[in-house]
Amino acid sequence: MVKNITIFTTNTCGYCQMVKRYLGAKGMTWEEVNLDEHPHRQAEALKLSGALTVPVTVVTKQDDSQEVIVGYNLARLAPAVA
Amino acid sequence: MSDIPTHDVIMIGAGPAALTAAIYTTREDIDTLLFERGVVGGLAAVTDKIDNYPGFPDGIDGLTLADELRKQAERFGAVIELGEVTNIHDEGEYKRLETTSGDMRAKAILIATGSDYKKTGAPGEAEYYARGVHYCATCDGAFYRDKKIAVIGGGNSAIQEAIFLTRYATHIDLLVRSTIKASDVLQKELQEYVDSGKITIHLGTTTDEIVGKDNMVVRVDATKDGNKVSFDVDGVFIFVGLLPNSQFLVPLSVKLDEIGFVMTDQHLQTSMPGVFAAGDIRSGATMQIASAAGEGATAALKIREFLEGHVKAA
Numbered sequence: 001m002v003k004n005i006t007i008f009t010t011n012t013c014g015y016c017q018m019v020k021r022y023l024g025a026k027g028m029t030w031e032e033v034n035l036d037e038h039p040h041r042q043a044e045a046l047k048l049s050g051a052l053t054v055p056v057t058v059v060t061k062q063d064d065s066q067e068v069i070v071g072y073n074l075a076r077l078a079p080a081v082a
Numbered sequence: 083m084s085d086i087p088t089h090d091v092i093m094i095g096a097g098p099a100a101l102t103a104a105i106y107t108t109r110e111d112i113d114t115l116l117f118e119r120g121v122v123g124g125l126a127a128v129t130d131k132i133d134n135y136p137g138f139p140d141g142i143d144g145l146t147l148a149d150e151l152r153k154q155a156e157r158f159g160a161v162i163e164l165g166e167v168t169n170i171h172d173e174g175e176y177k178r179l180e181t182t183s184g185d186m187r188a189k190a191i192l193i194a195t196g197s198d199y200k201k202t203g204a205p206g207e208a209e210y211y212a213r214g215v216h217y218c219a220t221c222d223g224a225f226y227r228d229k230k231i232a233v234i235g236g237g238n239s240a241i242q243e244a245i246f247l248t249r250y251a252t253h254i255d256l257l258v259r260s261t262i263k264a265s266d267v268l269q270k271e272l273q274e275y276v277d278s279g280k281i282t283i284h285l286g287t288t289t290d291e292i293v294g295k296d297n298m299v300v301r302v303d304a305t306k307d308g309n310k311v312s313f314d315v316d317g318v319f320i321f322v323g324l325l326p327n328s329q330f331l332v333p334l335s336v337k338l339d340e341i342g343f344v345m346t347d348q349h350l351q352t353s354m355p356g357v358f359a360a361g362d363i364r365s366g367a368t369m370q371i372a373s374a375a376g377e378g379a380t381a382a383l384k385i386r387e388f389l390e391g392h393v394k395a396a
Binding site: 012046051053054071 | 119120122127143145149165166182212213214216218220221223224225227297317
């Protein structure tokens with residue numbers, strides 16, 4: 001079961017829109033960290049994902065374990081939020 | 083009667099070609115489902131600014147154009163499924179599609195899977211992907227605020243995205259293998275950034291290696307006019323042409339050209355009857371959003387004729 005979801009995004013990122021669109025269609029909610037508005041949080045996204053890219057989706061489960069999905073990757077995102 | 087979900091048309095892809103086709107088919111009450119494995123709007127959706135799509139005198143950002151196209155198609159009843167088509171079986175009147183949402187059937191299919199950015203193949207490119215090597219400026223540009231980057235390529239995409247990246251980077255080295263082939267308008271805009279010292283153009287420059295240290299890119303090694311040169315940069319954005327998204331078609335009887343683009347007849351029909359193609363995936367396409375939209379409209383009309391029994395197999 002999903003406890004919460006955080007998505008690191010930027011204003012111009014089409015793939016970020018797709019992650020939000022997918023989660024929205026599933027009726028899920030999320031916290032969005034827009035790196036254009038909060039550039040000081042880039043290091044956090046990098047640490048979590050190991051990559052200089054967005055979207056980075058962090059799915060926290062009820063047992064506080066985390067799954068980090070880099071990019072718009074339905075094959076990983078769908079089971080992570082199922 | 084099979085209990086497999088059945089549609090009049092299934093469109094593979096949801097870029098400008100398929101979205102335009104869907105506007106036309108759904109307005110004719112043709113039941114239409116689109117499958118998109120990536121971004122709705124395709125490469126257009128991840129392009130910063132589009133200045134050559136008619137009707138927008140001040141240009142339009144790609145994400146907005148994609149969203150408006152989507153809304154227009156959905157307004158008439160098009161349904162977009164987020165997933166992937168992995169195989170097509172020609173079963174006569176119907177085609178059966180294997181998809182990530184299970185098997186589906188359709189009387190006609192439109193292949194509009196578009197294309198994706200090509201790789202240079204240089205050592206280090208794959209190794210440092212997303213850790214200094216990027217193919218999407220609108221996605222990853224924000225990580226290069228106040229940093230130095232290189233952009234590889236000399237076509238419209240490379241110049242457009244290099245200009246976009248100037249909002250973040252302190253300086254951009256533009257590495258062009260031969261000469262700049264972007265439109266005159268873009269070249270004129272590029273010159274303003276060259277004059278201001280934001281972009282330096284290096285013509286006749288071939289990328290040899292993308293070099294990293296501590297898991298991040300630190301340098302690009304290249305050859306210019308036979309001499310070895312190096313560029314100290316924090317990241318590299320690569321726009322060196324397009325490759326067709328047609329891998330899933332390789333084992334099928336849909337004929338591809340030598341590069342992998344889908345071959346069609348004058349009706350935009352492929353070698354598999356009832357299967358059409360439009361947009362960047364089509365052999366001979368001009369890789370323009372406006373022509374993709376035009377081909378989408380043509381394909382929709384030909385699909386309607388096919389469904390009415392007027393378009394025969396080539």
